[in-house]
Every structure is written in structure tokens, then in C-alpha cells.
Amino acid sequence: MGGNKQDRALISVIVPVYNVERYLDQCVQSIVDQTYRNLEIILVDDGSTDSCPAKCDDWAGRDDRIMVVHRPNGGLSAARNTGIDHSTGDYIGFVDSDDWLDSRMYEVLLSNLLKESADISIISSTYEYGEGRSFSNKLASQYLVMDSAQAFRYVNIPGYYDVAAWDKLCIRSLFDDIRYPEDVRKNEDYGVTYKLLDKAGKIVYDSQRLYHYRQRLDSLSNTVGAVSMEPVHATKYMMDIVAKRYPDALSYARYGYLRAACGVYDTLLRSDSKYRTARIALQREISSFARRYVKSIEKEVHLSQARRIQFHMISYIPWAYGLLFKLYKLVKRTRLE
Incomplete structure (x- = not known):
């Protein structure tokens, strides 16, 4: 002690x-x-x-x-x-x-x-x-x-x-x-x-x-239930803090936002049809943001190949991303069982 x-x-x-x-x-x-x-x-x-x-x-x-x-x-x-x-x-x-x-x-x-x-x-x-x-x-x-x-x-x-x-x-x-x-x-x-x-x-x-x-x-x-958009809102707040006070860390903050937004989007993909409007809106938001910032993020933050593929698929071919995500979850659940 x-x-x-x-x-x-x-x-x-x-x-x-x-x-x-x-x-x-x-x-x-x-x-x-x-x-x-x-x-x-x-x-x-x-x-x-x-x-x-x-x-x-x-x-x-x-x-x-x-x-x-x-x-x-x-x-x-x-x-x-x-x-x-x-x-x-x-x-x-x-x-x-x-x-x-x-x-x-x-x-x-x-x-x-x-x-x-x-x-x-x-x-x-x-x-x-x-x-x-x-x-x-x-x-x-x-x-x-x-x-x-x-x-x-x-x-x-x-x-x-x-x-x-x-x-x-x-x-x-x-x-x-x-x-x-x-x-x-x-x-x-x-x-x-x-x-x-x-x-x-x-x-x-x-x-x-x-x-x-x-x-x-x-x-x-770990329950889907009512989907929380808080990670999206909070990471936007975090980006504002970083942009104003710690601009040297801004690429990392933008990466954190993209990760959180993609996580919420994945949850929306598993949810029922009442979240369709929210899912489409978030996909468009992620797409616009990724197209604007991913290249600058990559210059400072190491992105795995899987993460790069994720960002690009959600941005350009979201229907294919949705199919692959659901297949991945099915395989993962089967292995756990």
C-alpha cells in the first residue's frame, strides 16, 4: 500500500x-x-x-x-x-x-x-x-x-x-x-x-x-429494443469540444464519431421497420461525413482494412453492407450457441 x-x-x-x-x-x-x-x-x-x-x-x-x-x-x-x-x-x-x-x-x-x-x-x-x-x-x-x-x-x-x-x-x-x-x-x-x-x-x-x-x-x-441515438449525439458534442479546444486531436474525434455512428447504424439494421426513416437518415449522414473526412482521418489515424471497407460500403453501397452485416451476426450467433 x-x-x-x-x-x-x-x-x-x-x-x-x-x-x-x-x-x-x-x-x-x-x-x-x-x-x-x-x-x-x-x-x-x-x-x-x-x-x-x-x-x-x-x-x-x-x-x-x-x-x-x-x-x-x-x-x-x-x-x-x-x-x-x-x-x-x-x-x-x-x-x-x-x-x-x-x-x-x-x-x-x-x-x-x-x-x-x-x-x-x-x-x-x-x-x-x-x-x-x-x-x-x-x-x-x-x-x-x-x-x-x-x-x-x-x-x-x-x-x-x-x-x-x-x-x-x-x-x-x-x-x-x-x-x-x-x-x-x-x-x-x-x-x-x-x-x-x-x-x-x-x-x-x-x-x-x-x-x-x-x-x-x-x-x-445488449438488447435492441428502443434504439439509442445518444452515441451519435454525444460524439458530435465531443467533436465540437475537440474542434474548439484541442484541434490537433480533431481527426481522432471524427474517427470516434464515425465508429459510434456506424455502431448505431448496425443496431438500426437489426431493428424493426419503424426505424426505417432513422436508418436511412443516419446512413446518409454517415455517407456524407465519411466522403468528406475519411481521407484526412487516414493521414493521422491508422484504420484497419475492415474499418475502411465498412466506411466505404456504408457510404457507397449501403444495401450490400446491410446484407453482409446481417450474415455476420447470424454466423456469430450460431457460433456462440
Whole structure:
């Protein structure tokens, strides 16, 4: 463990909880077992209708570092904001209640943050598919100390960190005027992460894979349902920030927008006919943007051959892209089954 400053620092760990009775105990146990002990663990029961409210109260009775807040259902953003409002820690982190942590996660996050005098500390993650199957698309052995301009480059490059809330530890003051958008029910992390990266003076990233991100077919992030356009809106907002304040990173921001927009377009391809108008409009938007900027992006950002093909197919032969995408998803699903 580090010196006295690290030992005294209080970390508020905010855990929004909603109908995850199968996974909650593993999640909370992994937080309770952290090697860094000075934690304030805030379980925000967001109107759960299963056994989660009782489980939360039981955990509070077993560990005096745990606080439980019961609230009417308002969604993930509202639950996170409630946790922030109830927190008293010097630093704030978030955990999704169906995931779990390596025992050293908060020790590493805080140690790096203090060592580099940073405002945000970030680690890496592993996707967990059950039955011992896991995957990570993050590059190993990376340690980066960045200013905001550099952080906006790397957040838009595959293989480093994402926009998620749960892989980060932030100094408390960053949240003085930042909250999660309660009118956004999916992909709410995007805009907030961009605001945090813009506001931070220094950011440190360590690629140790210390967060275990459970992949569930019924989770909010993996269901098609109502399609969220938030990644498109938020990455446009991010491009505006970068264009005004960090123009040297603009090609990376444009690449990040294209990746996010293509991801939403892929979701629209899997959705029912009521999204046809939105799908056509987004395809035209991507096409116009790609034709205008892909060549300049390629001069600064390494694009894989697959990514180049994707951009060109959506731009010029979207019907063929749609057929190939649906075939790919069918083959992938068959392999998983």
C-alpha cells in the first residue's frame, strides 16, 4: 500500500442496483474484498422488484462501510446521481451491479492517480461471457499519462479505454457541476465522460484488466429494443469540444464519431421497420461525413482494412453492407450457441 495520503483517502463507490438478484452478491463481495479498505460503498436500489432491496439491506448490516439508498425507479443516470449526492469521498468511482472487480482495482486506480497527481485514473476491463469464456480487446502493457488533448485521442482509438463510467476513478471536484443526463436511458456514459476528460488537468491510464464486465443477453446494453441515438449525439458534442479546444486531436474525434455512428447504424439494421426513416437518415449522414473526412482521418489515424471497407460500403453501397452485416451476426450467433 502507498503512503499516508493514500491510506487516508476515502473512495466513494457508487453501485446502482436494479433487478440483478442473481449477480448482486458477487458484485458487492468483490467491492468489500478490495485490498484498498477505506471505501464508502453506496448501494442505490433503483426501485427493484426482486430480492435486491433486501439483499442491499443485508449487506449494509454485514459491513459498516455500506450505505443503502432506496429510491423509486428512475433509471441508471438517476441512480448514479443519487449516489453522487449521498457521497462524501475524496474520489468517486462507479460499479455496475451485475459486474465484479479484481481485488486490487481501487488500490491500483488510487495509487496511479496519486503518483501522477492526476484528476482521473483509468484501468482496463475484460468481457465475461460465462462458463469461463472471456475476452478483452484492450492492448496489454500500456501506461499513459495524458492531458485532455491526448486523452481525446486515445478514447477514440480502439484498444485503449472506453467511455464507460466503471473503469475510472475521479477526483470529487470534477462532479461539482457534472451529473448524468436523466432523460437518457441508454449510453448515458458518453457525454459525461467527454465532459470529465475536458475538465480534468491530467489523466492516467493503466491497461491492467481489473474490471470484469458481464455480458448478458438481457442487459440494457445488449438488447435492441428502443434504439439509442445518444452515441451519435454525444460524439458530435465531443467533436465540437475537440474542434474548439484541442484541434490537433480533431481527426481522432471524427474517427470516434464515425465508429459510434456506424455502431448505431448496425443496431438500426437489426431493428424493426419503424426505424426505417432513422436508418436511412443516419446512413446518409454517415455517407456524407465519411466522403468528406475519411481521407484526412487516414493521414493521422491508422484504420484497419475492415474499418475502411465498412466506411466505404456504408457510404457507397449501403444495401450490400446491410446484407453482409446481417450474415455476420447470424454466423456469430450460431457460433456462440
